[in-house]
Amino acid sequence: xxxxxxxxxxxxxxxxxxxxxxxxxxxxxxxxxxxxxxxxxxxxxxxxxxxxxxxxxxxxxxxxxxxxxxxxxxxxxxxxxxxxxxxxxxxxxxxxxxxxxxxxxxxxxxxxxxxxxxxxxxxxxxxxxxxxxxxxxxxxxxxxxxxxxxxxxxxxxxxxxxxxxxxxxxxxxxxxxxxxxxxxxxxxxxxxxxxxxxxxxxxxxxxxxxxxxxxxxxxxxxxxxxxxxxxxxxxxxxxxxxxxxxxxxxxxxxxxxxxxxxxxxxxxxxxxxxxxxxxxxxxxxxxxxxxxxxxxxxxxxxxxxxxxxxxxxxxxxxxxxxxxxxxxxxxxxxxxxxxxxxxxxxxxxxxxxxxxxxxxxxxxxxxxxxxxxxxxxxxxxxxxxxxxxxxxxxxxxxxxxxxxxxxxxxxxxxxxxxxxxxxxxxxxxxxxxxxxxxxxxxxxxxxxxxxxxxxxxxxxxxxxxxxxxxxxxxxxxxxxxxxxxxxxxxxxxxxxxxxxxxxxxxxxxxxxxxxxxxxxxxxxxxxxxxxxxxxxxxxxxxxxxxxxxx
Amino acid sequence: xxxxxxxxxxxxxxxxxxxxxxxxxxxxxxxxxxxxxxxxxxxxxxxxxxxxxxxxxxxxxxxxxxxxxxxxxxxxxxxxxxxxxxxxxxxxxxxxxxxxxxxxxxxxxxxxxxxxxxxxxxxxxxxxxxxxxxxxxxxxxxxxxxxxxxxxxxxxxxxxxxxxxxxxxxxxxxxxxxxxxxxxxxxxxxxxxxxxxxxxxxxxxxxxxxxxxxxxxxxxxxxxxxxxxxxxxxxxxxxxxxxxxxxxxxxxxxxxxxxxxxxxxxxxxxxxxxxxxxxxxxxxxxxxxxxxxxxxxxxxxxxxxxxxxxxxxxxxxxxxxxxxxxxxxxxxxxxxxxxxxxxxxx
Numbered sequence: 089x090x091x092x093x094x095x096x097x098x099x100x101x102x103x104x105x106x107x108x109x110x111x112x113x114x115x116x117x118x119x120x121x122x123x124x125x126x127x128x129x130x131x132x133x134x135x136x137x138x139x140x141x142x143x144x145x146x147x148x149x150x151x152x153x154x155x156x157x158x159x160x161x162x163x164x165x166x167x168x169x170x171x172x173x174x175x176x177x178x179x180x181x182x183x184x185x186x187x188x189x190x191x192x193x194x195x196x197x198x199x200x201x202x203x204x205x206x207x208x209x210x211x212x213x214x215x216x217x218x219x220x221x222x223x224x225x226x227x228x229x230x231x232x233x234x235x236x237x238x239x240x241x242x243x244x245x246x247x248x249x250x251x252x253x254x255x256x257x258x259x260x261x262x263x264x265x266x267x268x269x270x271x272x273x274x275x276x277x278x279x280x281x282x283x284x285x286x287x288x289x290x291x292x293x294x295x296x297x298x299x300x301x302x303x304x305x306x307x308x309x310x311x312x313x314x315x316x317x318x319x320x321x322x323x324x325x326x327x328x329x330x331x332x333x334x335x336x337x338x339x340x341x342x343x344x345x346x347x348x349x350x351x352x353x354x355x356x357x358x359x360x361x362x363x364x365x366x367x368x369x370x371x372x373x374x375x376x377x378x379x380x381x382x383x384x385x386x387x388x389x390x391x392x393x394x395x396x397x398x399x400x401x402x403x404x405x406x407x408x409x410x411x412x413x414x415x416x417x418x419x420x421x422x423x424x425x426x427x428x429x430x431x432x433x434x435x436x437x438x439x440x441x442x443x444x445x446x447x448x449x450x451x452x453x454x455x456x457x458x459x460x461x462x463x464x465x466x467x468x469x470x471x472x473x474x475x476x477x478x479x480x481x482x483x484x485x486x487x488x489x490x491x492x493x494x495x496x497x498x499x500x501x502x503x504x505x506x507x508x509x510x511x512x513x514x515x516x517x518x519x520x521x522x523x524x525x526x527x528x529x530x531x532x533x534x535x536x537x538x539x540x541x542x543x544x545x546x547x548x549x550x551x552x553x554x555x556x557x558x559x560x561x562x563x564x565x566x567x568x569x570x571x572x573x574x575x576x577x578x579x580x581x582x583x584x585x586x587x588x589x590x591x592x593x594x595x596x597x598x599x600x601x602x603x604x605x606x607x608x609x610x611x612x613x614x615x616x617x618x619x620x621x622x623x624x625x626x627x628x629x630x631x632x633x634x635x636x637x638x
Numbered sequence: 639x640x641x642x643x644x645x646x647x648x649x650x651x652x653x654x655x656x657x658x659x660x661x662x663x664x665x666x667x668x669x670x671x672x673x674x675x676x677x678x679x680x681x682x683x684x685x686x687x688x689x690x691x692x693x694x695x696x697x698x699x700x701x702x703x704x705x706x707x708x709x710x711x712x713x714x715x716x717x718x719x720x721x722x723x724x725x726x727x728x729x730x731x732x733x734x735x736x737x738x739x740x741x742x743x744x745x746x747x748x749x750x751x752x753x754x755x756x757x758x759x760x761x762x763x764x765x766x767x768x769x770x771x772x773x774x775x776x777x778x779x780x781x782x783x784x785x786x787x788x789x790x791x792x793x794x795x796x797x798x799x800x801x802x803x804x805x806x807x808x809x810x811x812x813x814x815x816x817x818x819x820x821x822x823x824x825x826x827x828x829x830x831x832x833x834x835x836x837x838x839x840x841x842x843x844x845x846x847x848x849x850x851x852x853x854x855x856x857x858x859x860x861x862x863x864x865x866x867x868x869x870x871x872x873x874x875x876x877x878x879x880x881x882x883x884x885x886x887x888x889x890x891x892x893x894x895x896x897x898x899x900x901x902x903x904x905x906x907x908x909x910x911x912x913x914x915x916x917x918x919x920x921x922x923x924x925x926x927x928x929x930x931x932x933x934x935x936x937x938x939x940x941x942x943x944x945x946x947x948x949x950x951x952x953x954x955x956x957x958x959x960x961x962x963x964x965x966x967x968x969x970x971x972x973x974x975x976x977x978x979x980x981x982x983x984x
Contacts, residue, residue, distance in 0.1 A: 215864075215867035220868070317855070331724075332717070332721045332724060332725075333718075333720045333721055333724055333822060335980070339724075417866070417886035417887040417888040418866040419792065419794070419868060419883075419888040419890065420887050420889070426887075434694075438694060438697060439697045439700075439701070440693050440714065440716070504732075510733065511729070593715075594688070594713050594715035594736050594737070595686070595713045595715075605693060605716065606693060608856050608859075609692055609859040609860075610855075610859020611692065611693065611694060611859060612863055614694065
């Protein structure tokens with residue numbers, strides 16, 4: 089960070105013609121342009137130049153597009169409904185043990201989707217103990233998770249925590265004063281909650297829906313593990329198959345064309361979000377905590393229901409992974425003597441998985457640092473200066489959030505040979521930076537934009553330059569947000585699959601790709617053992633991270 | 639670039655059935671030492687291996703190789719043969735092939751590479767000890783394991799095992815079959831070409847098989863798992879996976895179809911682009927050396943030399959029928975066969 093902000097620092101005392109803030113803007117524009125505009129420009133250019141538009145009306149592409157749209161939309165709607173309900177219950181009611189419930193409810197977020205897919209196969213796959221037993225009793229499986237329904241349910245399970253986070257944060261930003269005013273005017277607690285607070289959540293609901301829909305549009309792990317065995321193909325798995333197996337001529341141009349369509353859809357969603365959510369409120373944070381909604385007699389059943397759902401979503405997959413990795417051989421009955429640690433030990437000593445883990449940690453750390461610095465700079469600049477260039481910068485930096493991961497991966501594949509990054513791990517790093525900088529920008533701008541600029545104004549009145557005020561006041565205020573944003577980047581990147589599976593090259597296999605390949609090659613117990621490790625580590629990390637007083 | 643050598647290769651491949659019978663029997667007592675001792679002269683270097691070996695087996699292979707040549711780092715990139723050839727083609731277009739050594743399913747793929755001048759000629763040190771059927775007469779590649787494709791079935795769920803490829807088209811097996819995707823698996827691509835070439839089977843049989851709606855898994859690994867767990871109780875799969883699972887206790891067994899089994903030899907070759915020729919040659923030598931082949935036997939593979947024994951439960955090859963068609967025919971029809979398969983099954 090120091091490099092970025094110190095370079096223009098010397099310019100503080102210069103005359104206004106070109107001050108440090110302008111220099112910072114230029115630098116950030118260049119970096120942002122390189123990691124966002126260039127790759128996206130490349131994919132658009134290849135589509136425009138090539139004559140592959142015909143693929144868009146091919147049966148399998150259309151079918152995959154419909155599957156992608158339906159699974160993304162339905163799962164996002166369900167995720168927002170579940171997430172918002174959880175958020176309201178856990179933030180604004182007097183349900184007991186809310187803190188613990190909140191933590192447990194967030195765990196699917198910490199479990200990469202493909203790990204969840206591997207785990208849920210053990211619960212509801214055609215040869216899961218449940219289905220085997222059911223088949224023994226009634227001649228057919230109870231419910232096989234393979235296919236469209238399974239894909240949608242799993243996408244929902246893995247994205248509702250994001251909606252819950254966004255809505256919870258919005259709930260906390262809505263000052264309790266408003267509710268108090270309603271209560272003083274005679275409204276009951278429930279009425280105050282639902283007629284004052286919930287309407288204020290609308291932008292949060294919409295933006296979490298769009299965010300989740302776009303990210304589910306591009307998820308690769310769940311549709312490939314759960315969808316493909318039933319030939320439920322989505323655009324992500326179709327693009328992967330085209331690129332990996334070369335089943336079409338000019339695969340890069342074909343997938344670029346598919347990518348541009350996704351891009352148009354996603355940018356449309358982003359614009360929609362921007363138009364609807366533009367009128368943000370600058371609400372002064374209030375010191376008094378919100379009055380929780382008393383549940384009264386409904387507390388016990390609601391508590392039981394919450395615990396059942398949350399534990400089923402969290403513990404069952406972990407148990408399934410555990411049995412899968414301990415079972416001596418596939419197809420043997422689940423009895424005590426058929427459990428062994430041999431497979432587990434063998435899996436954990438796999439040199440491929442260990443090398444993958446090292447790659448993932450390295451790439452995730454670098455991505456967190458770069459995204460943290462970039463995001464802090466962009467976030468501060470765009471919330472604290474009114475220049476048009478800064479607003480544009482924000483739009484460019486946030487653009488990738490609306491761009492499905494496969495599009496970003498394909499874009500980097502196109503420019504890789506020209507910039508000498510083909511077949512190197514740095515290609516994956518570059519794609520991570522493109523994708524994840526927005527996470528930091530977002531976590532910086534959210535608190536800053538609802539914090540009044542009075543502190544900066546005071547600094548300016550006391551004689552500080554524009555840049556000085558930005559660094560000393562705004563950046564300091566935003567630093568915790570930037571750090572937590574960077575932590576989110578690291579946590580996301582370390583378990584990433586969609587980007588790294590497409591940008592895979594010799595020696596740059598990430599842990600996600602290693603696990604995915606084990607699963608694809610039929611080494612199910614190895615895949616399950618590593619999935620369990622990733623899941624448990626992820627949950628432990630969030631447990632520790634959230635222990636910090638916020 | 640005359641490819642007249644193909645006829646010789648074809649002839650050699652054709653006699654596989656006969657010569658193979660010679661490799662199966664009797665675990666020999668003392669296998670000859672490999673040429674490994676002379677290897678210490680090699681410089682420390684890194685080679686990249688593209689392979690379709692299962693990841694764990696590839697890791698074991700590299701670990702065993704590093705016991706002999708600790709100074710050579712082998713970077714393994716594992717994918718299905720179909721995915722590997724796509725990667726090689728992309729790399730060829732955008733620059734240079736990254737791999738030094740290619741170890742993948744089927745000889746026709748290697749024949750194509752040799753025809754395109756992508757491979758370097760190299761005859762492994764111990765070539766005389768090898769089954770001549772798997773050695774390319776022109777020396778561009780050499781087979782490293784014999785991998786037949788068989789019918790596997792779940793012993794808990796299937797009472798009477800299917801006995802022939804023709805049996806699998808019986809309505810009894812509708813929705814109960816699983817097989818690998820030839821777009822990904824090199825063995826499956828080879829098999830598709832062999833089945834289509836076989837007069838007894840051909841497109842008529844393949845169409846009938848497709849009518850039974852087999853599940854198309856990506857590779858052989860998931861096929862064997864699906865059969866073992868009973869998801870689909872009958873599968874078409876490479877034999878060593880079945881042997882391994884049966885050994886671990888899974889309810890799975892092999893049936894050798896009466897029309898004959900196709901087999902691939904998992905050849906290895908060195909890319910002409912390779913800058914690490916000596917290290918690559920050492921790796922090829924190791925693969926077919928007595929140690930390398932002993933490891934192959936431990937990994938449940940049928941070896942390509944007769945002095946290292948055979949895996950437990952492996953068949954006597956003279957007891958089973960083998961489909962060993964004309965290699966040039968297979969090479970020229972394989973791409974079309976995969977296309978036909980895709981149309982019929984997907």
